[in-house]
Amino acid sequence: MSDLQQFRAETRQWLEENCPADMRDGKLSEDTSCWGGRKWEFTSEGQRLWLERMGARGWTVPTWPSEYGGGGLSKEEAAVLKQEMKAIGARKPHDNFGITMLGPALLKFGSEAQKKEHLPKVARGEIRWCQGYSEPNAGSDLASLRTKAEDAGDHYVVTGQKIWTSYADKADWIFCLVRTDSEAPKHKGISFVLFDMESEGVSTKPIKLISGSSPFCETFFDGVSVPKANLVYEENKGWDVAKYLLTHEREMIGSLFGGMSEGRSLGELAVKAIGTNPLGQLDDPLLRAKLIETEIDSLAFGALLQSVSDRAKGGESLGAVSSVLKYYGTELNKRRHELKMEIGGSDEMEMTDNNNDGQAARDWLRTKGNSIEGGTSEVQLQIIAKHILQMPNA
Amino acid sequence: MPLVLTEDQEMLRESAAGFLKDEAPVSALRELRDSGSEDGFSRELWAKMAAMGWAGILVPEEYGGADFGMVGAGVVAEEMGKQLTATPYLSSAIMAATALNALGSQAQKEQHLTKIAAGEELFAIAHDERGKHSTLGVALKAERMGNGFRLNGAKTFVADGHVADQIIVSARTSGEPGEANGITLFLVDSGTDGLKIEKTAMVDSRNAARIDFNNAEVTADAVLGEIDLGADGLEKILNAGRAGLAAEMAGSAAQAFGMTLSYINERKQFGVAVGSFQTLQHRSAHLYTEIEICKALTLKALQSLDEGAEDAAKLVALAKAKATKVSLLAAQEGVQMHGGMGMTDEFDIGLYLKRAKVAGELLGDSSYHGNRLAEMLGY
Ligand SMILES: Cc1cc2nc3c(=O)[nH]c(=O)nc-3n(C[C@H](O)[C@H](O)[C@H](O)COP(=O)(O)OP(=O)(O)OC[C@H]3O[C@@H](n4cnc5c(N)ncnc54)[C@H](O)[C@@H]3O)c2cc1C
Numbered sequence: 029m030s031d032l033q034q035f036r037a038e039t040r041q042w043l044e045e046n047c048p049a050d051m052r053d054g055k056l057s058e059d060t061s062c063w064g065g066r067k068w069e070f071t072s073e074g075q076r077l078w079l080e081r082m083g084a085r086g087w088t089v090p091t092w093p094s095e096y097g098g099g100g101l102s103k104e105e106a107a108v109l110k111q112e113m114k115a116i117g118a119r120k121p122h123d124n125f126g127i128t129m130l131g132p133a134l135l136k137f138g139s140e141a142q143k144k145e146h147l148p149k150v151a152r153g154e155i156r157w158c159q160g161y162s163e164p165n166a167g168s169d170l171a172s173l174r175t176k177a178e179d180a181g182d183h184y185v186v187t188g189q190k191i192w193t194s195y196a197d198k199a200d201w202i203f204c205l206v207r208t209d210s211e212a213p214k215h216k217g218i219s220f221v222l223f224d225m226e227s228e229g230v231s232t233k234p235i236k237l238i239s240g241s242s243p244f245c246e247t248f249f250d251g252v253s254v255p256k257a258n259l260v261y262e263e264n265k266g267w268d269v270a271k272y273l274l275t276h277e278r279e280m281i282g283s284l285f286g287g288m289s290e291g292r293s294l295g296e297l298a299v300k301a302i303g304t305n306p307l308g309q310l311d312d313p314l315l316r317a318k319l320i321e322t323e324i325d326s327l328a329f330g331a332l333l334q335s336v337s338d339r340a341k342g343g344e345s346l347g348a349v350s351s352v353l354k355y356y357g358t359e360l361n362k363r364r365h366e367l368k369m370e371i372g373g374s375d376e377m378e379m380t381d382n383n384n385d386g387q388a389a390r391d392w393l394r395t396k397g398n399s400i401e402g403g404t405s406e407v408q409l410q411i412i413a414k415h416i417l418q419m420p421n422a
Numbered sequence: 423m424p425l426v427l428t429e430d431q432e433m434l435r436e437s438a439a440g441f442l443k444d445e446a447p448v449s450a451l452r453e454l455r456d457s458g459s460e461d462g463f464s465r466e467l468w469a470k471m472a473a474m475g476w477a478g479i480l481v482p483e484e485y486g487g488a489d490f491g492m493v494g495a496g497v498v499a500e501e502m503g504k505q506l507t508a509t510p511y512l513s514s515a516i517m518a519a520t521a522l523n524a525l526g527s528q529a530q531k532e533q534h535l536t537k538i539a540a541g542e543e544l545f546a547i548a549h550d551e552r553g554k555h556s557t558l559g560v561a562l563k564a565e566r567m568g569n570g571f572r573l574n575g576a577k578t579f580v581a582d583g584h585v586a587d588q589i590i591v592s593a594r595t596s597g598e599p600g601e602a603n604g605i606t607l608f609l610v611d612s613g614t615d616g617l618k619i620e621k622t623a624m625v626d627s628r629n630a631a632r633i634d635f636n637n638a639e640v641t642a643d644a645v646l647g648e649i650d651l652g653a654d655g656l657e658k659i660l661n662a663g664r665a666g667l668a669a670e671m672a673g674s675a676a677q678a679f680g681m682t683l684s685y686i687n688e689r690k691q692f693g694v695a696v697g698s699f700q701t702l703q704h705r706s707a708h709l710y711t712e713i714e715i716c717k718a719l720t721l722k723a724l725q726s727l728d729e730g731a732e733d734a735a736k737l738v739a740l741a742k743a744k745a746t747k748v749s750l751l752a753a754q755e756g757v758q759m760h761g762g763m764g765m766t767d768e769f770d771i772g773l774y775l776k777r778a779k780v781a782g783e784l785l786g787d788s789s790y791h792g793n794r795l796a797e798m799l800g801y
Contacts, residue, residue, distance in 0.1 A: 162762065165690075165691075167691060167761050167762060168691045168692070168696070168761070169691040169692045169693075172691075172692075191762070192762045235766055235768075236766065236767040236768070237765050237766060237767060238757075238764075238765055238766065238767055238772030238775065238776070240767070301552075301553060301554070302554060312554075312789055312790070312793060313793055313796075314788075314789035314792045314793050314796075315789040318789070362754075366750075369779060370783075370787060370789065372553050373552070373553030373554040373555070373579075373783055373787075374550065374553050374554075374578060374579035374624075374630070374780075374783050374784070375552070375553030375578070376553065377624050377625045377626075377779065377780050377783060378622045378623070378624060378625075378630075379622075379623045379624065379625055380622050380623060386625055389625040389779075392779075393625075393772070393775070393776075396754070396757045396758070396764070396765060396775070397762075397765045399758060400758065400761055400762055400764070400765060401762075404758070404761060405758070406699070406701055406702070409701070422700075
């Protein structure tokens with residue numbers, strides 16, 4: 029037996045013995061996720077055990093080095109783990125912006141002390157992170173951000189406002205972009221800092237979304253004291269960290285939303301809802317055409333996702349290619365949800381108890397944010413044109 | 423007939439626009455939603471609209487109506503679409519009035535048309551039986567029973583079904599779902615025994631209802647039109663509704679677009695208005711073109727109904743299909759161009775997105791009418 033086969037056999041057995049029964053339903057939605065952190069209330073004992081067991085092995089972040097709480101697995105081993113988890117329908121033990129965003133940035137830019145301090149807590153789901161990038165006047169033009177951090181000797185004093193901070197009201201810590209030099213060109217006066225959301229001077233105000241829920245907030249900083257030890261990389265070089273982190277965020281969003289949807293295919297749903305003609309074809313030729321167009325693009329995109337992920341070595345940044353994934357994946361996801369609504373028709377538009385409170389409609393509305401969060405589709409296209417195609421400026 | 427509004431219709435448009443802006447702006451819909459209004463519309467406002475002649479916009483003058491025809495009805499619907507005004511207008515003033523005008527017996531007309539015009543009686547059309555619209559997919563059974571009929575089955579997505587005094591029900595007296603023959607229309611009092619009406623809040627914050635018919639008994643007087651031969655009349659009612667909805671959606675699309683345009687011309691990033699970026703300019707110009715097409719087409723469909731033109735059914739299918747696509751596109755682009763703001767409940771653009779989806783589905787979406795159109799065109 030090769031090492032990898034051996035690893036597969038052991039992994040299978042371990043998962044069989046350790047994955048609680050209620051964590052095997054394959055659910056992955058934003059709402060059924062476990063987000064961990066100090067304020068988290070586990071929805072079941074199974075959820076708590078699953079995080080604890082996976083966290084202890086570092087398998088929540090399989091490719092991170094074990095000295096930082098990771099699993100220390102090779103890319104091949106991590107792939108095996110993923111396959112074996114999928115085979116039993118295991119849920120992800122937890123979601124955390126620390127896994128997909130902060131982690132990769134700290135691994136590349138963080139000091140040894142920062143990695144030791146923060147990464148294991150992410151791996152074990154003890155600290156939940158939020159992202160303090162956008163401001164009211166700095167969205168697509170992120171680098172024009174104005175939240176300022178003044179030098180006060182051994183610490184900074186942070187004052188300003190962020191907006192659209194997802195889960196700021198539920199997160200424990202924030203990774204935050206601040207201006208440390210207001211004289212320098214806009215990209216050159218930004219620093220990347222970390223601080224506890226319980227620090228004095230931090231407050232949050234939830235914003236209600238069109239879907240009715242309030243996952244994101246306005247976040248205010250009023251003279252928040254941030255130790256200099258929490259500066260990541262160098263002062264005024266935060267833009268490098270920010271950009272690197274964004275490529276990971278975009279790759280994550282693209283793969284998450286662009287990959288094959290879980291559960292029943294849209295075609296199956298449509299046949300069930302609408303029925304077939306005597307030839308066995310969906311009894312709505314136009315909808316059928318729309319479905320297969322989207323299916324073609326989805327399957328084709330799946331191949332690109334696979335190829336990109338096979339090309340990238342473990343953890344390495346994809347650079348501007350992440351914009352390709354982000355753009356296409358999110359636009360696809362929006363199309364899928366439009367079609368899902370079209371298949372269900374008025375049944376899916378009811379916001380009633382017997383319709384799971386309109387969950388499908390809420391999901392549909394939520395997808396509209398996919399092409400806005402993490403940088404809009406327009407911005408991604410601009411990055412592709414400029415950084416991959418190297419087209420001239422206007 | 424020239425494809426423009428007459429002077430009278432233009433005046434109607436102006437007065438509707440002014441009235442709705444003052445009395446029923448988008449904030450009124452929010453208020454209804456946030457206060458959890460049982461009715462889902464304001465009865466007081468409806469009374470005012472009736473006084474202006476809108477409830478009776480299709481009712482002949484002898485019954486106290488304004489008899490403005492479908493173009494007039496569409497003009498008002500378009501203005502309502504701009505403000506997302508929630509009223510029983512589509513069900514009562516457009517569809518029920520069309521039904522009674524076309525199919526009502528003298529007695530039925532006398533009994534109901536005056537009340538419709540006065541805004542005193544509210545109607546709903548109970549037709550769809552599953553999540554997707556179908557003209558002939560009627561399965562609800564009406565069995566003969568002595569001098570009357572007994573109704574059994576279920577209807578869904580009945581706009582204004584929860585507030586209606588009278589319900590026009592499509593039922594099957596013979597044949598199978600999918601067949602034109604065997605459909606009969608009934609005029610049923612909503613208080614009839616055996617009806618279970620359940621209000622369903624929709625994602626656009628308007629209300630509809632699911633209605634169960636459990637041995638509901640009606641007399642032979644309740645038949646609207648002819649027994650077994652209701653399909654043509656049904657088609658007339660649905661087409662009036664579809665054209666009215668197309669007009670409403672054209673209005674919503676134009677308004678969503680206008681709001682978006684103001685936003686992107688104001689919102690600054692990179693030191694300039696985001697509306698100065700060519701990609702947003704081109705998409706705005708495209709949307710403008712689509713909306714102009716949609717408005718012209720809708721007017722043509724409305725005119726064809728007033729004229730009883732031979733190609734009216736075709737034009738209505740075309741208009742409903744196009745308006746469904748364009749209003750959704752306008753709202754989708756609106757959200758996207760608003761950036762994060764577009765995802766907030768505080769901004770109105772999301773309300774247009776929700777209405778576009780529900781109005782698009784109501785009485786058949788773009789695939790449904792596209793398929794029908796292909797059939798009518800012989801392929
Ligand atoms: C669901 C969701 C979650 C989010 N979570 C977070 C979070 O956790 N943390 C965080 O910091 N931020 C978060 N954001 C914010 C997000 O990153 C911003 O909304 C996004 O970057 C766009 O900025 P904006 O909203 O200011 O839009 P604007 O920048 O004002 O854009 C408005 C419109 O103009 C277009 N536009 C702008 N510039 C150009 C250009 N150069 N060329 C062409 N078109 C252009 C945009 O594409 C958009 O259509 C989230 C957003 C959403 C929707």
